Amino acid sequence: MVLTNEIIKEKLNEKFPGVLVEWGEPYGLLTFRAPAELNMKVMQFLYDDETLCFRFLTDLTGVHFPDRKGEELSVVYHLHNLKDNIRLRMKIYVPVERPDVFTATQLFSAANWMERETYDFFGFNFVGHPNLIRILNVDEMDYFPMRKEYPMEDPTRVDKDDEMFGRGGTIV
Amino acid sequence: MTEHHIKLSEESLQKETTTLNLGPTHPATHGVFQNIMEIDGERVLDTVPTIGYIHRAFEKIAERRPYYQITTLTDRLNYCSSPINNMGWHTTIEKLLGIKIPKRVDYLRVIIMELSRISDHLVCNSVVAVDTGALTGFTYVFQFRELIYEIFEEVCGSRLTTNIGRVGGFERNFTVAAFTKLKKFMDTFPKTMKEFENLMNRNRIFMDRCIGAGPISAERALNYGFTGPNLRATGVDYDVRVAQPYSSYEDFDFKIPVGTVGDVYDRYMVRNDEIWQSYSIIKQALEKIEKIEREFPEQKEIFYAPEADHFxxxxxxxxxTKMEALIYQFKIIMGEIDAPAGEVYHSVEGGNGELGFYLVSDGGRTPYRLHFRRPCFIYYQAFPEMVRNGFFSDAIITLSSLNVIAGELDA
Structure with a gap:
């Protein structure tokens, strides 16, 4: 039997009825959203299930959406089933005031540095991580630079503006 | 100031082991890596890697750049094979835009990518040899890296950080000189490569140094997210070129070399065999291009997809001379081309493994979020586990055989 997106979706919905939402297949990659507190439950199920077998963590990263109140920060997992050669993408959202996410390090050793990097740039608190310290930035840094409130350019400059890049803003 | 990095234990004066600071700059690490090692004589008890010395915030910079300007950032990831990174980025945008690339362009890209894979593996393998004490092989093969760089120079104008190709294809067609240089490389390379193999592969001293050094099991490697030659050395035949073919790799006939125990020697041999596979792919690509040009002579002039003219x-x-072209030139240079909204993950087989691009576009002129899945960053965290309880000198060759490139590690 070839594992398809439909089968994965069916199995997940059977195990977690009604909680997995925002299903989609952008560019053929099955994508869904899970409740933040269930992230490890879902991943453990994907890992353990004999047909699903998602046992390779391809990528783990964060995205910041400052406009979504109450779910500003998102963690995106890319998992890969190497046996059937199929990928999926799982997203969870947490509020920026309490960015608590359960760690995936128990399941994947690879998640260790990936989560440290994501913490370093977005400030997620990966609950249960063995060593959640900064990895690429200096230890003394007291903010999370990939968040959208930190613009690339020097904020005192007035000659450059986001309007030049197609997303609003005003030219002074 | 918060507390300091290097923590000496209270009993550090009484203890019988030695704390050794290797790096950040050290001739044997080939890049900016720091390892604080706890050694007992020649045995490594533990090591704590510190990374981030050349972190340049590419992901943040990319959020303010038009798509075509991000190619230069990808150059600086794995700078031993920057054309692969460039092509990976172009194919990611092409996937987002849904552009179909003509076969001739795909084959030209394959040639460039496989050439850079050869040069990447040549550097890695000859440096493993250097670290085991054999400098000669290094001087043999480096002239061929030079020939490869001359081909890049002819195609795109630069050698190391290439910025090669554009969205949709190449910036200009391959010149006659490019094909001549390619032919020169193809004619002369096998002989020297064979010589290098004779020098190293079954060399008793080299084998004794490499076999059993820095091993990792397939299970651990997968758990650590290994990809590329380092994963294949453990016996897992995962290759993005075969698993999710891009740039018409499905048209080529090649093998995936695998190892068994994932030690330094296996990694060396996998890379060695991959060089030959890449050589054969280039040969096939040249034949395919020749066939296309023989059957459809007008295709000789095709070096980019016409659908991509917005980019x-x-x-x-x-x-x-033409109004349309002038408008496009202006709009592209000013970064005024909007990409469609969407999110896309695309990966290519880089020199070190699966180089992934996770791109979230909100429909603007720049990515909303761009994340590079850098293979080095992910597998380097296994380094302490791989060198633990081994010899200190094995740790050095393990590091070079993993081919950790600082640019890719830190992004």
């Missing part, structure tokens, strides 16, 4: 700079003579 591909028009030829200069058109810019000066």
């Amino acid at each position: 591909h700079l028009p030829p200069k003579e058109d810019v000066y």
